[in-house]
Amino acid sequence: MGWLYDLMSKDVRFVEGLKACINCGTCTAICPAAEFYNYDPRILVTTLQTRDDEKIEALLKSDFIWYCGECMSCKTRCPRGNVPGGLISVCRSFSQDLGYFIESEKGRQQLAVKRTIGEWILDHGYCLFPQQIEPESHPEQGPVWEWITNSLKEVYGRFDATYQEEGPGILRKIPQDSLDELKRIFDVTGGTERFEKLEEYSKKKAEEMGLEFSPGQKSEYYLHVYNFNSNKHGKDEH
Amino acid sequence: MNIEGKKIIWSQYQKEIADNDYFYARSCVRQSFFPGSETTFMKIVRDDLGKNISEHPFHTTCTGIAYHSDVVPFETTMTVIARQFALMTESGFQNYVPSCITSFGMYNEVLETWHHFPEVEMKVRKMLKEATGKEFEKPKNLVHSSDIIYKFRKEIAEKGKYRLINRFTGEPIRVVEHIGCHYSKMFPSKGVGGAEYPHVLVGMIEEWGGEVVDYPERRHCCGFGFRQYVVKANRGYSIACSKKKFESMQPYRPEAILTNCPGCPFFFDRWQYAISEMEGKTYGENGQGIPVLTYEELAGIILGYDPWDLGFQTHQVPVEPLLDKIGIPYDPEKKFLGKNGEFIGRPDMPDNLKFCH
Numbered sequence: 345m346g347w348l349y350d351l352m353s354k355d356v357r358f359v360e361g362l363k364a365c366i367n368c369g370t371c372t373a374i375c376p377a378a379e380f381y382n383y384d385p386r387i388l389v390t391t392l393q394t395r396d397d398e399k400i401e402a403l404l405k406s407d408f409i410w411y412c413g414e415c416m417s418c419k420t421r422c423p424r425g426n427v428p429g430g431l432i433s434v435c436r437s438f439s440q441d442l443g444y445f446i447e448s449e450k451g452r453q454q455l456a457v458k459r460t461i462g463e464w465i466l467d468h469g470y471c472l473f474p475q476q477i478e479p480e481s482h483p484e485q486g487p488v489w490e491w492i493t494n495s496l497k498e499v500y501g502r503f504d505a506t507y508q509e510e511g512p513g514i515l516r517k518i519p520q521d522s523l524d525e526l527k528r529i530f531d532v533t534g535g536t537e538r539f540e541k542l543e544e545y546s547k548k549k550a551e552e553m554g555l556e557f558s559p560g561q562k563s564e565y566y567l568h569v570y571n572f573n574s575n576k577h578g579k580d581e582h
Numbered sequence: 583m584n585i586e587g588k589k590i591i592w593s594q595y596q597k598e599i600a601d602n603d604y605f606y607a608r609s610c611v612r613q614s615f616f617p618g619s620e621t622t623f624m625k626i627v628r629d630d631l632g633k634n635i636s637e638h639p640f641h642t643t644c645t646g647i648a649y650h651s652d653v654v655p656f657e658t659t660m661t662v663i664a665r666q667f668a669l670m671t672e673s674g675f676q677n678y679v680p681s682c683i684t685s686f687g688m689y690n691e692v693l694e695t696w697h698h699f700p701e702v703e704m705k706v707r708k709m710l711k712e713a714t715g716k717e718f719e720k721p722k723n724l725v726h727s728s729d730i731i732y733k734f735r736k737e738i739a740e741k742g743k744y745r746l747i748n749r750f751t752g753e754p755i756r757v758v759e760h761i762g763c764h765y766s767k768m769f770p771s772k773g774v775g776g777a778e779y780p781h782v783l784v785g786m787i788e789e790w791g792g793e794v795v796d797y798p799e800r801r802h803c804c805g806f807g808f809r810q811y812v813v814k815a816n817r818g819y820s821i822a823c824s825k826k827k828f829e830s831m832q833p834y835r836p837e838a839i840l841t842n843c844p845g846c847p848f849f850f851d852r853w854q855y856a857i858s859e860m861e862g863k864t865y866g867e868n869g870q871g872i873p874v875l876t877y878e879e880l881a882g883i884i885l886g887y888d889p890w891d892l893g894f895q896t897h898q899v900p901v902e903p904l905l906d907k908i909g910i911p912y913d914p915e916k917k918f919l920g921k922n923g924e925f926i927g928r929p930d931m932p933d934n935l936k937f938c939h
Contacts, residue, residue, distance in 0.1 A: 356699050357656065376803045377810075379826075380819050413807025413819065414650045415763040416687070420770065420777045436652035453813045457651045461812060465654075469642035471610040481814060484821070484856040486898040487937075491918075491929035498920030503617040503893060505921075512639045514613040514620055522640040525665065528713040535658035542653065573815040 346397030348404075351438065358434045361427035365389040371418035371428050381577050383411035385418050385428035392431060404439040407577060410450030440538060446549040449574055455546040456570040458539055459561060466527055469518030474500075481570075595776045599733045600723040604635040605675035607666060609682030610643050612844035612876070618893020619844075619878040620681055623727055626881055630741055631734050635679075638669040646684035651809040660706045661713065663692050668716035678721035679730060683843035686726040687764030690772050693720060724772075726765060728842035728877045732774055732782045735789040743886035746792030748837075749909040754793035758836040759783035760827075760850070762843025763803050783840050786877060790884050799830035804846040811849070824853040828865045828872075835867075838904050839874045850874040855898040858935040869936045871899035883910060890916050900938040914938070 352358050371385040372378045378385065388408070391399055403409060412432040419427045436454075438444075445451035464473040479490045492499045497507060506513030530536045550557035550565035557565045604627065612619055627635045645662050648654040670678055680686045696703035710716055731738070739745075746755040761780045766773025775781035784794050805823025810816045827850075831839075841847040854871040858864050866872045874897065875883075882892040883905070889912045894901040905912055917938075920926040931937050 376823050380822050413810045415803040416768045420767045456813050458653045461648045462653045471643045471647040472614045474614045484852050486855040487929035488898045495926045498926045500617050501921030503621045512637045514617045525714045529661045532709050532713045533658040533661045534655045
């Protein structure tokens with residue numbers, strides 16, 4: 345057992361999620377990600393079970409851990425009480441905190457997740473913020489979303505008078521005091537530190553790749569990680 | 583037959599759903615994409631069922647999508663959730679009712695973690711106090727908002743103006759149901775019917791006169807996958823999962839899809855549009871899509887709410903064909919009105935999917 349395995353074992357989800365895998369493959373049979381990507385939750389659990397730091401480090405630097413959709417169908421079915429989807433979450437946490445995520449195409453995408461969902465939480469108090477879900481980044485949303493975003497106040501205002509106003513109701517304006525509390529929670533619990541590491545390691549990778557790096561969603565590096573797909577992730581591509 | 587033994591087995595698939603006094607926590611996804619649903623839920627619980635329900639203007643996201651995309655640490659998520667519990671405690675409530683299935687799963691995950699690791703709960707209490715000065719009680723009863731509608735499905739049927747019956751044929755409307763993965767796949771004992779026999783939506787459909795249609799991929803994920811949708815380069819995963827379900831359900835000719843998670847109806851609605859644009863394929867009758875409904879919208883239909891107050895104008899797949907079959911009146915001229923009743927323009931027509939202007 346090495347330092348990396350020891351470190352991961354401090355996460356309660358690791359303790360709860362890694363019992364003894366009997367390699368039955370039930371998790372893989374039910375896994376939506378295993379059907380789409382070159383992914384196999386059984387391999388994940390057996391790799392972690394080796395307690396071999398070299399193998400685990402390679403895992404945390406690979407695309408493999410970023411394929412899971414965390415639907416948790418595997419948890420229902422494992423006859424031994426393992427939770428591959430939860431173990432993925434632990435792997436991803438350490439991959440980011442140790443800076444390993446920038447070594448893989450799918451891992452590098454975490455910057456885009458942080459700069460959308462992550463920043464909306466602290467700026468607005470929501471995981472989603474319709475004003476910033478632009479139709480051009482979301483062509484699948486169709487003409488109805490474009491219609492909604494063209495008249496946000498009119499559309500949402502039809503259902504609740506407090507849209508982006510103070511008071512209870514849909515998409516109300518979250519008071520600054522509450523946003524300040526969220527920020528302090530992030531500061532105290534490691535959320536802010538994770539965000540800073542995502543930025544810091546991503547900047548380093550952008551320099552390595554020769555891509556322009558700046559805040560927001562328009563820099564070369566951001567657009568690259570958000571849009572680029574090497575198409576080398578499916579079962580047929582290997 | 584050992585009846586007592588059977589009772590013990592089936593008791594594992596039941597759950598306690600509080601009768602009154604609910605603290606409601608809204609969903610980021612449902613508010614954004616199905617804004618009429620949460621407003622409708624509040625009206626049904628307050629006005630039609632006469633129950634006490636409250637929300638707090640200071641409650642925020644639980645961090646759900648960020649947690650399951652893993653940009654937010656577990657400690658942060660647990661402490662944000664502890665803050666939500668503190669708001670419930672300050673408001674004098676004990677029964678917590680999230681609108682979001684991802685949140686519901688996370689609240690269960692956090693409470694289970696604290697149960698098995700009391701030292702983690704102590705640590706979170708300290709972190710919350712340090713960050714906000716707040717303290718909290720854990721909920722006495724934690725249910726999803728679909729559980730409330732399920733509990734009172736008979737009362738809704740009794741007060742209802744409509745049944746899920748095709749007025750032209752007299753046959754029940756054929757509905758497929760889709761349960762959000764995090765409702766009971768993680769903690770089966772927390773869902774009505776568990777992960778094996780989820781009954782929360784079936785109970786509504788059958789009570790309100792419809793027919794539940796089974797199909798092979800009924801329990802497959804809708805394909806949200808959190809980061810698999812959030813990042814544009816990954817969306818192939820998401821649409822592939824939904825497509826697998828559409829292909830599987832189409833031979834059984836469903837007339838509606840009913841959901842309890844906020845994300846699933848969004849994906850079923852938008853991916854039907856995207857597939858129609860990409861491949862020219864539609865899954866409903868005569869070039870239409872299969873209408874996708876939230877359980878609040880379905881309850882609203884039964885109770886006779888105006889379809890535009892329910893928010894059907896925010897769907898990309900039109901719901902009018904279903905309304906026509908049941909015989910629910912609506913004024914097409916009022917579909918695209920703004921908050922003060924003035925016309926605010928119409929969405930463009932899709933190339934292939936039939937749309938109702």
